Amino acid sequence: MSVTDSFSIDPWGVAEHGLDLSGQARAESVFALSNGHIGLRGNLDEGEPHGLPGTYLNGVFELRPLPYAEGGYGYPESGQSVINVTNGKLVRLLVDDEPFDLRYGGLRSHQRSLDFRDGLLQRRVEWTSPAGRTVRVSSGRLVSLTQRAVAAVEYTVEAVDGPVRIVLQSELVANEQLPTHSEADPRAAAALEAPLVPEFQHASGTKAVLVHRTRYSGLRVAAGIDHLIEGPERVDVSAESSDDQGRISATTVLGAGQRLRLVKFIAYGWSATRSLPAVRDQVEAALTAARYTGWDGLVAEQRNYLGEFWSENDIEIEGDVELQQAVRFALFHVLQAGARSEERAIPAKGLTGPGYDGHSFWDTEAFVLPVLTYCLPAAVNQALRWRHTTLPMARDRAAQLGLAGAVFPWRTIRGEECSGYWPAGTAAFHIGADIAAAVVGYVRATGDQEFEREFGLELLVETARMWRSLGHHDAVGRFRIEGVTGPDEYSAVADNNVYTNLMAQSNLRHAAEAATRHQLEAAALGVDTEEAAAWRDAAAAMFIPYDEKLGVHPQADGFTDHQLWDFEGTPGEKYPLLLHYPYFDLYRKQVVKQADLVLAMQKRGDAFTEDQKARNFAYYERITVRDSSLSACTQAVIAAEVGQLDLAYDYTAEAALMDLHDLGGNTADGLHMASLAGACIALVAGFGGLRDHHEHLTFRPRLPSGLQRLSFSMKVRSSLLRVEITHDTTTYTVPRGGPITVQHDGETLRIGAAGAVSRPTAIVEVPADRCVQPPGREPARRHAQAGVQAGGVVVDHLPAE
């Protein structure tokens, strides 16, 4: 079964027919359920066969040493890796003493589906055991969006021919054996092989609880299960537990057509500080609440939650069902990642897999939060409050690096820098400005002055301080930021990266403005008028290099003088380049892994003329290889802006299908949250032309020929703005809340009480030439509706693991 055949196309869900053992890990990521606190990979109920078993709790990690062949001052010595916590979703089935294992016996049918409207992962199987007994198994699984600590499974087995003896073993298993990666650092593997040290175990009745503690990071993790069991008259139930296992067994004999139904409530809790009884009680309480709600109640809550979400946040597309599915898949997973993370990070893979060690990068602030800002602002509030909680660590890091203010980590779980290669890690100081931009975007969209005062201001101030101390004025008064790494990971440690300098400029300005708005709070942070003036001055004097000869912006000083990468001489199998060429060669040549200057043109579109945007885009298209999934969406946005609508459409599809089509070849390790969020950005900021640099939201809607209609909604302050775009007309409405002022192609419109406002959608003259990409790196043409996209492995963050 090919990758693309795996999942059927359905505008409101993903379904898999049959079972592709080789693609299991990928399907486990696609079918992962999460609420941002608990993450369950889409493993089969019975645990095996599996691609990669995975149960994650946001913030639960183990420490591991970071080794260096040659050490250096300020290198982080300790890394953080997400761990697979106690697996509570296991339900094993014995059919006349033969384990229900799809690798044996006969699989008559197997179907799994995930509906974005109810968030249920449902499964239906008909299976004949090696001894010839046939059973129908159906299960439903959810991770509650309303009860943060709770997940649940409904599991039913029906005898097709009977009588058959059935044993259901519903389990909690800690320290599951994981598939080993031969290339991994053996010490990391050793540390993480059995990361949970047992502290407590109990089982009785239908309930079991296990409490463990991580060895080095000292986190206490409790998991509990409780059950409702319904079956024929006689069902024996027993409970057992040992250090790493809790098990409730239900045994019965089913006649033909009879069913045994088990509802399993699962609860998790963890803490770095609370006592064992406290954490255990918290889990038992969550179990009690879940039991009180019941399976149907949990399902109903989930449906309500999601119904509300979709009613206000759906992105509708006419003309491309596959893209419609992909963008809802994207929104659904972005929601899952952020919904209940609550003062924890949103990792690059959400809680869908162990990729990148479970770390969060700039992806969150630069891609995920801008989407959540307009659909789930409370999640953005929480995510930025998490950053705020890490300020003490970021200040320490700044001090260690000889800088003022705060230096946020390039990759982390708890807040400490975990990058083991500083040129592509710590040197990417732009993460500070990305966080600041997320703060500004959130406050602008929500008007949440309380947040700005209590959390946002300090984030802005401390990042502004960092920039002021990182840069310097040169002899002619230009403010320069040298020796840093921009978003493109095929360059490093360069001077005056345009993206970095422009983002720092905004950061400095917004910090000064916020300090003016909140003078008392700013004073409490030690900001005086001199300091704010120094920020304004640095921002005003910010140096932005420009290549007059070529008429384009170099990505950083000297970039356009560098040798061009030999694209013609680079065969397809040598991508991603970082796995086949040394950094030194990538860094010194003109080859771009991911949008950098082009991202600057999106995030700081106000700093470029139309003409510059067109020339820059064409220039960087020729040298951008998209070895990162954090690129296509940005290229889509700017392609749309410069009128390359078909190209924008191609890139939008690439971003949206990154995981459903496994374009990067590594969906197995978890979903690409930034690319999924990026698909939404590509539609809204690309074809919708949304920008939020200015006082009011600005739109420049224009559709590619492949789409008939695009509509989306945005929460702005307490109102809801709805935008519907066809090739003829763009219609703005405010179905909820007070009026909103927007710009449509430069015209200011007041949308509100007076009902819908429609304006013609601009007709874009198609540029004579489609921009050119490096040979073999062109995005798949979407209008061909081929379904399968070109592309190989993508690696979002250097280095490869």
Next chain:
Amino acid sequence: MSVTDSFSIDPWGVAEHGLDLSGQARAESVFALSNGHIGLRGNLDEGEPHGLPGTYLNGVFELRPLPYAEGGYGYPESGQSVINVTNGKLVRLLVDDEPFDLRYGGLRSHQRSLDFRDGLLQRRVEWTSPAGRTVRVSSGRLVSLTQRAVAAVEYTVEAVDGPVRIVLQSELVANEQLPTHSEADPRAAAALEAPLVPEFQHASGTKAVLVHRTRYSGLRVAAGIDHLIEGPERVDVSAESSDDQGRISATTVLGAGQRLRLVKFIAYGWSATRSLPAVRDQVEAALTAARYTGWDGLVAEQRNYLGEFWSENDIEIEGDVELQQAVRFALFHVLQAGARSEERAIPAKGLTGPGYDGHSFWDTEAFVLPVLTYCLPAAVNQALRWRHTTLPMARDRAAQLGLAGAVFPWRTIRGEECSGYWPAGTAAFHIGADIAAAVVGYVRATGDQEFEREFGLELLVETARMWRSLGHHDAVGRFRIEGVTGPDEYSAVADNNVYTNLMAQSNLRHAAEAATRHQLEAAALGVDTEEAAAWRDAAAAMFIPYDEKLGVHPQADGFTDHQLWDFEGTPGEKYPLLLHYPYFDLYRKQVVKQADLVLAMQKRGDAFTEDQKARNFAYYERITVRDSSLSACTQAVIAAEVGQLDLAYDYTAEAALMDLHDLGGNTADGLHMASLAGACIALVAGFGGLRDHHEHLTFRPRLPSGLQRLSFSMKVRSSLLRVEITHDTTTYTVPRGGPITVQHDGETLRIGAAGAVSRPTAIVEVPADRCVQPPGREPARRHAQAGVQAGGVVVDHLPAE
């Protein structure tokens, strides 16, 4: 006892009076004996107490894994570390059953001395045992310069009061326990704790042999000892051996005034390929030869060898005895490092200690070989032949990095790249040009066309190919070399490093010229006229950045635009900076660890005007902190050239006293060969003004006020040129061989048959201002004759270990 008190000042040797236990490791380095093949640290005969026991064989190393927190393509996975091989210099003494151990009993006198004229490390001790027995011990130790595999010890114990029972245990000990460094990588320590696996042991009569093999690198190491024992009538001798030990014991009773004398011959052999019997026999043969020569014979050979060396290579100084001692110390150790290395590397520490893992760097070609070229050219021939033997590895490395030709390793023992941090390792491609320059220098000085044809040509061709593929022509036809690291390790991965570009330019030109001289051999290497033309073209078009505004050369593109390091705000204890500040901060600011642009002005003085040299020197003096020992000598040379003679004198003394005064604080790990060689360069190229860029040797002699006379000799082709400089006159003579043409202050002189040629020594107008260094980093003023130099720890190669 302070550092400077340790060693008395003597123009022909180093002597230590008393014993400073805390400074032992340093003294062991200073008193190390070596012939370039065998290296024995100056450990006490009885082994303990010790600073760091050390016995090294050039080329014997163990492999160890190089770990990375985040890996990357082309990162070396395996490192090489020099190991402490079987210790053959041990002679333990029991006095009435009490071990002769200076930590116990009463030390009446202790003196060690090393005479540069006979290469003997001599020791005289008078000691009273805890039980009150007094003995006089005297020993002599040598590592033969004439018998490459041989070392020897003469050990005499005399009873002051008798009768006393004496046992001498003369040993071979493998896998000696070494002091542990807590900060070391634990895995490295584990791998190297007992690196020798026993293969063979034998002891009988007065002879013992041990053969071991290294576990991972698979090198077979044999060590043998044989003895002559003279004493009173009855001396019992016994022989024993075990896996890691061979022991010959001599037992007797001495009456007052009686002596027991033991001569110990020690032989070593190792091979990666030969069989155990072959390596064992080789050692036994060397032992036989040594015994045949006898102690007195070995001493006489040594004295003759060194007598000849000094008669033709001494550098004489009048007016500064301490500097005279230091420069002879320097020449002696440079000789020891290179004399018999024979197709092996000359490590940064010679064979005097385990510093830098026993690796060789560019130090050899850039500092050590230019000295040996004019005094021991055969050693240069051998050292460059070693590089030639590593060409297959260097070609593989080039292919791995996507380059043509050969990429030589930044640090290695056998030839493979062992640097675990590429920005300060592999990216320092200049090592290729440094090797090429050493080839050119050797051939120019010796006229050794056979070497050029057989070895030199290929080294020039393969490095030229590397440069041609590393650089590229820009739109206006300039040849640019981007993303490389120059000598200064406080910058990395920059564009158009002036040193690198100028050295590459020479490399390309000389390769083209050599290919023209040896057309058949060049054709056999695949060089055609087009390729040679491409080299000439790239050399002619080489881009050398220049800052017109400041009137100085930036070290690399953009360097002079960078922020100045905050020298005023950097307290003395923060040096060396790399231990207290992150690379990212060092790299992006104007702060120089070691001469880079200034070294370019020495090595490629022809590429700068007088005026540029003066301005550049003054500019870089202000920002050069000399956290490397590879700097003072170069600063001395250019200081002298620009007329800053007193400053040149200060720097010369700093380079020369680096180890005798332990200015870097790490002499304990081994001597700084490049600084020692650099002291000679500072005198000859600095005050002598020697340059060899041109057809003939050019001199511009000028003495600082502190020196009355400087004379030195140089082997040029088959002649010997002697130069004697006083403040009034410079006299050139050719005591041996045919006439030589030189330039004196621009005047061409033919020196030879007609006897001495004298010319006035130029009187230099002292510049009004002494160049300024960063506060606290000024060299100690030599004219004050303070003896103690300022300075802290120096670390020649990033990163710190």
